[in-house]
Amino acid sequence: MNEALKLEGVSKSYAEVKAVQHLDLVVNQGAVYGLLGPNGAGKTTAIRMIMDIIKPDTGQITLLGETDPEVRRNRIGYLPEERGIYRKMKVKELLVYLAQLRDVSAGEASQRADRWLERFSLTQRANDKVEALSKGNAQKVQFIGTVLHEPEAVILDEPFSGFDPVNVDLVKNILLELRDGGMTIIFSTHQMETVEKLCDSICLMHNGAKVLEGPLAKVKAERGSGSIQIEYDGRATFHQDSSLVRRFDDSGRFLEVVPTEGVSPQQILSRAQSEIEIRRFQVMEPSLQQIFLETVGVVGEERARLSAEVQ
Amino acid sequence: MGKMLIVAKQEYLNRVRNRGFVIGMILFPILIAALMFLPALLMNVDVEQAATYQVIDQTGQLFDDLVEALPDTNEVGERLYDLEDYLASSGAAHGDSGSRTNGSGAGTVDIDAIVAELTPAVEEGEIGGFFVIPEDYIDGGSAASFYARNVSDDMRNRRFRRILDQAARQVRISRSDLSTEQIAELMVPTQFSTFRVRSGEAEEDEGQTFILAYVFSMIFYMMLIYNGIAAMRAVLEEKTARTAELMISSVRPTHLLGGKLIAIVGAALTQLAVWFISGILLVQQGKSLPGQISDITQLIEAVSVPPMVFVIFFVFFVLGFLFYSGLFVSVGAMVNSETEAQNLQTPVMMPIIAAFLMMFLAIRSPDGMVTTILSMIPLFSPILMTVRACVVMPPMWQVALSAAILFVGVMGSIWISARVFRVGLLMHGKKPSLPELMRWIRYA
Numbered sequence: 150m151n152e153a154l155k156l157e158g159v160s161k162s163y164a165e166v167k168a169v170q171h172l173d174l175v176v177n178q179g180a181v182y183g184l185l186g187p188n189g190a191g192k193t194t195a196i197r198m199i200m201d202i203i204k205p206d207t208g209q210i211t212l213l214g215e216t217d218p219e220v221r222r223n224r225i226g227y228l229p230e231e232r233g234i235y236r237k238m239k240v241k242e243l244l245v246y247l248a249q250l251r252d253v254s255a256g257e258a259s260q261r262a263d264r265w266l267e268r269f270s271l272t273q274r275a276n277d278k279v280e281a282l283s284k285g286n287a288q289k290v291q292f293i294g295t296v297l298h299e300p301e302a303v304i305l306d307e308p309f310s311g312f313d314p315v316n317v318d319l320v321k322n323i324l325l326e327l328r329d330g331g332m333t334i335i336f337s338t339h340q341m342e343t344v345e346k347l348c349d350s351i352c353l354m355h356n357g358a359k360v361l362e363g364p365l366a367k368v369k370a371e372r373g374s375g376s377i378q379i380e381y382d383g384r385a386t387f388h389q390d391s392s393l394v395r396r397f398d399d400s401g402r403f404l405e406v407v408p409t410e411g412v413s414p415q416q417i418l419s420r421a422q423s424e425i426e427i428r429r430f431q432v433m434e435p436s437l438q439q440i441f442l443e444t445v446g447v448v449g450e451e452r453a454r455l456s457a458e459v460q
Numbered sequence: 461m462g463k464m465l466i467v468a469k470q471e472y473l474n475r476v477r478n479r480g481f482v483i484g485m486i487l488f489p490i491l492i493a494a495l496m497f498l499p500a501l502l503m504n505v506d507v508e509q510a511a512t513y514q515v516i517d518q519t520g521q522l523f524d525d526l527v528e529a530l531p532d533t534n535e536v537g538e539r540l541y542d543l544e545d546y547l548a549s550s551g552a553a554h555g556d557s558g559s560r561t562n563g564s565g566a567g568t569v570d571i572d573a574i575v576a577e578l579t580p581a582v583e584e585g586e587i588g589g590f591f592v593i594p595e596d597y598i599d600g601g602s603a604a605s606f607y608a609r610n611v612s613d614d615m616r617n618r619r620f621r622r623i624l625d626q627a628a629r630q631v632r633i634s635r636s637d638l639s640t641e642q643i644a645e646l647m648v649p650t651q652f653s654t655f656r657v658r659s660g661e662a663e664e665d666e667g668q669t670f671i672l673a674y675v676f677s678m679i680f681y682m683m684l685i686y687n688g689i690a691a692m693r694a695v696l697e698e699k700t701a702r703t704a705e706l707m708i709s710s711v712r713p714t715h716l717l718g719g720k721l722i723a724i725v726g727a728a729l730t731q732l733a734v735w736f737i738s739g740i741l742l743v744q745q746g747k748s749l750p751g752q753i754s755d756i757t758q759l760i761e762a763v764s765v766p767p768m769v770f771v772i773f774f775v776f777f778v779l780g781f782l783f784y785s786g787l788f789v790s791v792g793a794m795v796n797s798e799t800e801a802q803n804l805q806t807p808v809m810m811p812i813i814a815a816f817l818m819m820f821l822a823i824r825s826p827d828g829m830v831t832t833i834l835s836m837i838p839l840f841s842p843i844l845m846t847v848r849a850c851v852v853m854p855p856m857w858q859v860a861l862s863a864a865i866l867f868v869g870v871m872g873s874i875w876i877s878a879r880v881f882r883v884g885l886l887m888h889g890k891k892p893s894l895p896e897l898m899r900w901i902r903y904a
Binding site: 197200201202203219222225227229231232233234235236237238246247249250251252291294 | 462463466467470474478701702703704705706707708709710711712886
């Protein structure tokens with residue numbers, strides 16, 4: 150598979166703050182890639198460097214096979230974290246303008262804008278000024294502006310913030326469609342749930358440094374010490390066998406166990422079946438949030454704060 | 461280049477469709493017309509109050525001449541200068557008027573006492589003022605004095621002085637054996653006209669050249685400040701509305717800046733074209749208007765402007781606009797709020813104001829050393845070169861050299877502003893200090 154994006158040893162400091170430290174990344178073409186981390190982790194700085202909005206102090210960025218930002222501009226779509234579009238312009242005029250700046254002809258841009266506005270139920274607002282739109286609708290317009298020129302890759306900084314749940318779903322579905330059409334999608338978020346549903350691969354950042362990177366499934370398999378939830382009738386004793394179960398939490402009819410290293414869920418199941426009547430047996434994958442917190446290795450208050458942030 | 465033109469087109473449309481721009485475009489000629497015609501209109505309306513003036517005529521010979529020489533009336537027909545012969549009236553009260561008419565008793569007048577007596581009356585507005593004419597005034601002796609609350613009206617002061625002088629001369633002449641006709645003949649004033657010599661011809665000039673130079677400078681000055689500040693605001697808005705990041709990801713910052721500058725110049729030229737056309741219409745219509753307005757419009761119509769002056773104005777206008785717009789745009793990119801912008805725009809505006817003031821020097825001495833040097837400096841050359849071209853066409857090599865220096869200046873201004881623009885657009889928070897600014901320029 151080809152690489153859509155490659156960062157090699159990229160660093161950026163502001164005065165005393167090391168915003169990004171020696172970041173290496175590889176994003177494959179056609180992937181949905183999530184850049185995760187709490188506020189201040191360096192996600193936006195990394196994205197701005199990828200977009201050549203700020204220059205890295207050191208390191209090299211290759212996007213769509215190009216190291217020169219000028220030649221790749223038209224092939225990328227960008228949704229900045231700080232949303233902002235010309236408020237005095239009309240919706241469709243703005244979209245055509247943005248596409249023209251990416252070398253799409255005015256006629257073509259106009260047709261595409263119509264299609265997209267319809268998709269987002271904004272056809273009626275095409276000739277309204279942007280400032281007359283609600284915040285959510287303005288966000289939709291800006292999202293359209295990001296993909297209207299049919300880029301090979303889009304880079305979205307917190308794409309779901311500011312949308313209501315219905316529109317989060319809409320945007321999510323559109324992103325998946327675009328991925329099916331071959332587009333590489335790179336986005337940052339601190340909403341771990343979205344990532345689990347959408348991403349093929351992830352990179353976890355903390356304090357400007359990468360702490361974890363790889364395909365989501367692999368990350369989970371490697372890092373995860375998943376628990377097993379059992380709903381049952383009868384009297385269970387097997388979980389007290391420490392060769393089988395490392396940790397447990399028994400509520401009489403509900404039991405959650407963490408298997409001892411090397412023990413498969415299958416073994417747990419066969420032992421449980423012999424003792425109790427199982428009504429539900431579920432292997433729980435570790436949540437990204439758990440993985441993140443464990444990887445970063447924070448404790449106490451810091452952990453509580455981060456935990457709240459990455460919810 | 462293509463993207464720059466797309467930006468230019470869109471920015472131009474955004475600017476020209478702006479309601480403020482349209483209103484400004486309509487109001488500006490009205491303002492200019494008001495500035496030009498108002499003084500003329502005000503001259504017709506005499507705001508002066510009619511008042512009585514006491515004349516302490518110690519010579520005893522000038523009073524009648526003065527009354528005759530000051531026939532001015534205000535709009536209700538009262539004499540503005542209702543003169544009273546102080547010594548005659550007070551003398552009559554004392555019963556010795558006979559001694560005054562032959563001038564023998566005048567020497568006994570106590571001027572200090574009279575001044576002390578009349579001063580409160582002046583202060584309380586009972587009389588407009590008073591003249592003290594000493595006995596030896598007619599033969600060039602001591603000075604005549606005028607006492608009033610307002611003595612800053614230089615035009616009036618000069619008029620009084622001239623009239624007194626004229627009256628004294630008349631008395632002197634009348635001592636000779638000349639007849640009244642001969643005296644009248646002697647007193648006939650002469651006329652004076654100015655002719656401007658240019659390209660082998662001479663044409664009469666009643667101040668048209670001055671007006672032309674003034675109007676060109678005024679247009680440049682006001683448009684530059686108006687459009688420059690508008691451009692600065694637009695960049696500031698780009699920053700505060702956070703559109704900058706999206707734009708910079710789509711377009712090279714230099715192209716974005718270039719497009720904006722083209723749009724500013726385009727918008728200014730649009731204004732200029734609209735005004736030029738309305739100006740022509742105004743002059744054509746103005747002739748049918750009454751009184752002084754018609755005189756002024758005829759004066760304007762009589763101005764013949766050689767095409768070269770227009771060419772120079774156009775070239776320096778466009779270059780000057782680019783030069784200053786670059787600076788204004790940099791200010792917009794550097795600051796975070798309207799208030800900060802206002803503080804920082806002042807240093808950019810100072811040279812424009814200075815150049816506007818230097819205009820008067822350039823009109824008086826268009827070929828002088830100082831004018832020549834100043835008109836080579838990009839900060840001043842747009843206004844000064846145009847003024848020089850209006851007054852006395854400078855040598856072509858000077859025009860070309862000044863334009864070339866200005867062109868280099870434009871490049872420098874754009875080079876610096878592109879860098880400040882690129883970094884500043886994405887900087888929020890503190891306004892940069894000068895060393896920080898230097899880093900921005902080096903860094904980008």
